Amino acid sequence: MTAAEHIPILSVTGLEIEFAGGLRAVRGVDFSVRQGEVLGLVGESGCGKSVTCLSLLGLLPANGRVVEGSAMFDGQDLLSLDEKRLNRVRGRQIAYISQNSTQALNPILTIGRQIAETMMTHQGLDLSEARRRAVELLDRVGVPQPSKRLRAFPHQFSGGMNQRVMIAMALACDPAIVIADEPTTALDVTIQAQILELLAEIARERGTSVVMITHDLGIVAEMADRVAVMYAGRLVESGEVTDVFHNPRHPYTRGLLASRPRIDRRIETLTTIEGQVPSLREMPPGCPFSPRCEGAEPRCANMPGHTELDRGHRYACWNPEPAA
Amino acid sequence: MTRYLSIKLARALLTMLLVVSFAFVVLRLAGDPVRTMMPEDVSPKVIEHYRQLWGLDRPLWEQYLRYIGSALRGDFGVSFQDNRGVVSLIAERLPATLRLGIPAYLLAVVFGTTMGIVAALRRNSATDRGMMTIAVFGYAMPNFFLGIVLILIFSVWLRILPSSGDTRSSSIILPMITLATAHAAAIARFARSAMLEILNEPYMRTARAKGLSAMVRNLRHALPNALVPIVTIMGLKFGHLVAGAIVIETVFAWPGVGRLLIQSVDTRDLAVVQALVLMVAASMITANFLVDVFYGLIDPRVRTQK
Amino acid sequence: MTEGNELIRAEGVGRSFASRRTSMWSATEAVQAVVDVSIGIRRGETFGLVGESGSGKSTLGRIMLGMMKPTQGRVLWHGTDLAGLDPAERAGFRRRVQMIFQDPLGNLDPRMRVLAQVREALDIHAEGTPEERKRKALATLASVGIDENLAQRYPHQLSGGQQQRVVIARAIILDPDLVICDEPVSALDVSVQAQVLNLLSRLQAELGLAYLFISHDLAVVRYICHRIAVLYLGRIVEEAETEALFAEPRHPYTRALIRSVPVADPAARRKREVLQGELPDPGSLPPGCAFATRCSLATDRCRAEAPALQTDSDGHAVACHLVETAGTRA
Numbered sequence: 001m002t003a004a005e006h007i008p009i010l011s012v013t014g015l016e017i018e019f020a021g022g023l024r025a026v027r028g029v030d031f032s033v034r035q036g037e038v039l040g041l042v043g044e045s046g047c048g049k050s051v052t053c054l055s056l057l058g059l060l061p062a063n064g065r066v067v068e069g070s071a072m073f074d075g076q077d078l079l080s081l082d083e084k085r086l087n088r089v090r091g092r093q094i095a096y097i098s099q100n101s102t103q104a105l106n107p108i109l110t111i112g113r114q115i116a117e118t119m120m121t122h123q124g125l126d127l128s129e130a131r132r133r134a135v136e137l138l139d140r141v142g143v144p145q146p147s148k149r150l151r152a153f154p155h156q157f158s159g160g161m162n163q164r165v166m167i168a169m170a171l172a173c174d175p176a177i178v179i180a181d182e183p184t185t186a187l188d189v190t191i192q193a194q195i196l197e198l199l200a201e202i203a204r205e206r207g208t209s210v211v212m213i214t215h216d217l218g219i220v221a222e223m224a225d226r227v228a229v230m231y232a233g234r235l236v237e238s239g240e241v242t243d244v245f246h247n248p249r250h251p252y253t254r255g256l257l258a259s260r261p262r263i264d265r266r267i268e269t270l271t272t273i274e275g276q277v278p279s280l281r282e283m284p285p286g287c288p289f290s291p292r293c294e295g296a297e298p299r300c301a302n303m304p305g306h307t308e309l310d311r312g313h314r315y316a317c318w319n320p321e322p323a324a
Numbered sequence: 325m326t327r328y329l330s331i332k333l334a335r336a337l338l339t340m341l342l343v344v345s346f347a348f349v350v351l352r353l354a355g356d357p358v359r360t361m362m363p364e365d366v367s368p369k370v371i372e373h374y375r376q377l378w379g380l381d382r383p384l385w386e387q388y389l390r391y392i393g394s395a396l397r398g399d400f401g402v403s404f405q406d407n408r409g410v411v412s413l414i415a416e417r418l419p420a421t422l423r424l425g426i427p428a429y430l431l432a433v434v435f436g437t438t439m440g441i442v443a444a445l446r447r448n449s450a451t452d453r454g455m456m457t458i459a460v461f462g463y464a465m466p467n468f469f470l471g472i473v474l475i476l477i478f479s480v481w482l483r484i485l486p487s488s489g490d491t492r493s494s495s496i497i498l499p500m501i502t503l504a505t506a507h508a509a510a511i512a513r514f515a516r517s518a519m520l521e522i523l524n525e526p527y528m529r530t531a532r533a534k535g536l537s538a539m540v541r542n543l544r545h546a547l548p549n550a551l552v553p554i555v556t557i558m559g560l561k562f563g564h565l566v567a568g569a570i571v572i573e574t575v576f577a578w579p580g581v582g583r584l585l586i587q588s589v590d591t592r593d594l595a596v597v598q599a600l601v602l603m604v605a606a607s608m609i610t611a612n613f614l615v616d617v618f619y620g621l622i623d624p625r626v627r628t629q630k
Numbered sequence: 631m632t633e634g635n636e637l638i639r640a641e642g643v644g645r646s647f648a649s650r651r652t653s654m655w656s657a658t659e660a661v662q663a664v665v666d667v668s669i670g671i672r673r674g675e676t677f678g679l680v681g682e683s684g685s686g687k688s689t690l691g692r693i694m695l696g697m698m699k700p701t702q703g704r705v706l707w708h709g710t711d712l713a714g715l716d717p718a719e720r721a722g723f724r725r726r727v728q729m730i731f732q733d734p735l736g737n738l739d740p741r742m743r744v745l746a747q748v749r750e751a752l753d754i755h756a757e758g759t760p761e762e763r764k765r766k767a768l769a770t771l772a773s774v775g776i777d778e779n780l781a782q783r784y785p786h787q788l789s790g791g792q793q794q795r796v797v798i799a800r801a802i803i804l805d806p807d808l809v810i811c812d813e814p815v816s817a818l819d820v821s822v823q824a825q826v827l828n829l830l831s832r833l834q835a836e837l838g839l840a841y842l843f844i845s846h847d848l849a850v851v852r853y854i855c856h857r858i859a860v861l862y863l864g865r866i867v868e869e870a871e872t873e874a875l876f877a878e879p880r881h882p883y884t885r886a887l888i889r890s891v892p893v894a895d896p897a898a899r900r901k902r903e904v905l906q907g908e909l910p911d912p913g914s915l916p917p918g919c920a921f922a923t924r925c926s927l928a929t930d931r932c933r934a935e936a937p938a939l940q941t942d943s944d945g946h947a948v949a950c951h952l953v954e955t956a957g958t959r960a
Contacts, residue, residue: 218892
């Protein structure tokens with residue numbers, strides 16, 4: 001890795017997100033995104049990984065709000081920008097790819113219009129120039145017959161093709177960061193492989209950083225340079241992918257890795273994490289994982305701070321797993 | 325699109341045929357028209373004369389074919405009250421109804437959609453709550469009651485507007501407002517919920533994530549999608565135009581087809597009633613067809629299916 | 631294959647659906663969702679059906695359950711055609727074959743406590759006294775990890791994993807021989823998936839159940855199944871014992887499928903060999919191999935002539951012109 005790749009271009013600190021009724025969905029989350037890297041943000045449903053990213057672009061649903069924290073990007077705090085300033089970041093410097101592409105595209109606008117309008121908004125291109133660029137983009141993301149497909153509507157495409165369109169749309173203004181929220185969850189596994197390959201390739205080619213939100217540890221292992229593991233609104237462990245996967249220190253990370261069957265080897269009996277994720281209403285004091293943790297101690301009733309190891313490997317646990 | 329439209333058109337024509345046939349059946353079920361119309365003590369000879377004159381002595385299927393044939397030619401018989409052709413009778417009254425109904429409808433559509441959309445965009449604000457309170461009020465209040473209240477205020481108390489008839493250019497104001505209110509309220513409530521639903525769609529989040537301005541998002545991304553359900557209710561309301569006029573025309577003594585209908589029912593002038601019922605049905609079917617055409621224009625999923 | 635201890639067998643099963651016309655002038659065409667599938671499930675084994683969307687795996691599951699009639703071929707239950715069962719035999723079949731679905735909440739009655747739903751099957755069959763039925767229902771629920779307290783709740787008051795446990799309890803309370811599991815863990819979180827998979831394994835060992843396990847998730851299938859059939863566009867392209875299939879996948883599609891699954895190990899990061907293209911329109915397939923449109927090895931023969939499923943002496947079957955099977959038993 002070169003020195004440039006270590007420069008964080010986005011630093012999130014102390015992020016707290018609250019939903020109506022005082023429910024804290026995200027608590028004290030810190031992470032950074034470096035130039036040109038793929039960061040995997042991984043966790044089970046409800047862990048807060050999606051709302052974390054949505055909050056950065058001011059896209060939280062109406063009943064959610066950021067109560068604390070900062071997200072420094074390009075010399076400004078994203079969390080304190082007004083709508084007008086945010087609009088200059090959205091789609092231009094930070095782009096967002098959501099899951100279920102077919103529903104994420106407007107059914108009554110042509111593919112071409114939806115790609116072109118991002119460039120018209122941010123780069124001041126006129127329609128014909130933007131359309132010409134849209135053809136190039138569609139061609140780059142592997143949509144066959146791009147100039148013809150420009151006039152097509154999302155319902156005439158498969159889910160995989162629509163996800164390619166979403167990628168073209170996200171890359172239209174050459175953003176610094178692409179946030180991809182479970183981009184392949186609704187797709188078949190062979191199509192998923194195509195989309196992941198495409199995303200990795202284009203990001204590498206353009207030096208774009210990617211935040212990949214996923215529940216699939218396999219996708220993280222194959223795509224990401226670094227990983228941040230979330231559980232019940234907290235960041236429990238983060239670091240370079242090899243460190244976290246080969247030497248997980250937080251019991252949740254270890255449990256998660258062990259509880260997933262492997263395609264590449266035979267497993268006699270899966271290790272399981274007993275119990276279930278606590279709901280936001282019944283969050284235990286201290287470490288949220290303690291009720292399910294075999295190594296829980298009385299002091300786990302207080303939230304542990306982050307312990308930092310080599311190469312930025314961090315975990316939040318009083319009683320970590322032994323180093324491998 | 326051609327295929328889609330031809331299917332919809334065929335369906336509209338078929339519905340119309342069914343309505344016309346239904347009217348024929350009901351008319352026959354109502355009993356012998358001659359006897360219903362004639363005084364009780366009229367001689368059988370006279371009755372027989374009229375039966376032959378109107379073709380009622382022919383077999384039923386032949387009567388039906390004749391009836392359909394004359395309906396196609398636009399001949400709906402003769403009013404027995406004043407012996408004039410039903411069509412010319414209606415044609416005389418229809419302009420008054422349209423002169424009242426069309427502006428009222430446009431008023432309702434413009435106000436209703438605007439209110440609904442503004443309320444949705446400012447959800448849970450004072451504007452939203454205020455507008456929806458007015459809408460519920462307007463929707464819940466019966467037409468005739470609102471009409472009477474308006475007459476009391478503007479004609480009896482303030483004495484600035486005429487209370488009834490069609491004598492001055494300002495005569496139209498009160499009935500028009502009355503007629504528009506209920507429609508506008510219904511459209512507003514519907515438009516608000518349609519727009520809210522669209523604003524929650526995932527593609528609206530995509531539009532925000534792209535950095536599009538609120539104006540572009542609302543006008544280009546949300547509104548056309550919300551128009552699909554909104555136009556549905558606009559079509560429905562268009563169909564109700566004539567039906568809705570009945571009460572208003574009575575309250576304000578407006579010389580339109582609504583009052584003609586009331587009078588004809590009163591005097592059992594079946595030919596007129598039948599023609600008016602068919603006219604109401606036809607306007608509803610036409611409105612429905614126009615709504616389908618609009619769906620095809622706005623929604624590519626409709627346009628490209630089948 | 632030993633057919634003596636087979637519980638259920640699909641023999642040349644096919645199913646076609648009438649599809650919508652593609653244009654104004656074309657006639658309605660039939661789409662073959664399942665084409666000439668023969669599989670047998672033995673007592674106590676887990677048989678996996680894997681495939682992507684459009685593979686016909688769920689349709690095949692419904693046919694095996696008797697919920698849907700095949701348009702070709704037949705399903706044999708202990709050697710007797712399902713279509714020919716008399717009402718009493720049919721009731722017996724219904725009891726011995728149960729089903730678990732992907733979405734547990736959608737398959738539970740929202741207005742009924744879970745204990746009552748699990749007990750319901752016993753009530754219908756009027757087994758024992760009401761007190762005995764309640765005791766048996768509670769015992770069954772306990773065996774899947776639902777305690778008496780949870781048993782008194784309504785479905786929406788349980789987590790997704792607990793709901794799926796209730797569905798499993800309901801499926802096993804009548805001591806079935808075969809449970810058809812259609813994507814039973816796909817809707818669950820990773821940590822809960824493992825719990826449910828282990829539960830299914832334990833119940834199989836204790837009760838001698840056979841499973842027909844339908845899934846798109848190859849890692850899960852590898853973990854839980856003894857034998858696997860890979861489906862592509864309604865056709866079996868390969869069938870083998872699990873370990874043989876993963877050790878030596880023979881069909882190009884199986885190989886691509888296995889290689890497409892990301893492995894949760896950065897050290898195993900491989901150059902993915904991505905399968906190009908998308909699923910062809912099943913209504914207008916070329917005459918040859920259904921996979922030929924996406925297969926990088928396809929020859930003219932593949933495009934012209936559909937390969938037959940060939941089984942070798944180890945019971946490893948594959949339908950591909952390019953695979954030389956030693957000791958083939960056609």
